[in-house]
Amino acid sequence: MPSLLVVFALLAAVLSAAGLYAGSRHCRWPRWRRLGRAGSLIGALLAVASLALWVRTLGAGAGACAMLGTWMFAMMALPYVAGMRVAADARSDG
Template sequence: MAAALSAAALYAAAPHSGWTRLRGHPRLARVAGWVLALLSLLAWLGVSGGAAGLCAMLVSWMLALVAQPYLALLFGATAATSARETG
């Protein structure tokens, strides 16, 4: 769960993020994203051990990062944003 929240926070901090409601504080979102990534790493290391924990954290984190643009497209765009981008 921490990896998914970390990915959402880091994606929200990006200038081209699709999460229009989360763009307010990019520096805070970036810091929160990295703290949650570290928390996720520590949790996976505690559960799985050294190398396996690192691999599990990276897989869950990257999967969540890849899913962010698609989730933002489905749930994050408002009607005003969609109208502005289409024309």
């Protein structure tokens, strides 16, 4: 059962980062950008859920570190992936 909690905690952290990225004005994906403030709200709620799941699984200290690690990795990866995708689309157009 703890391994299932880890999967849910990881998924919640990644979806939280995606929601916060979709709610930011720097989002490069037009479909995601439509979420606006709802994306930010969903991202914040999922961040709290992810933190609660990580703390339940690993304890307070390790859970907070695991949540922040997965969350920040996803927050760094999403704009990078979006930039690669936009650059690939620009190369194929012209």
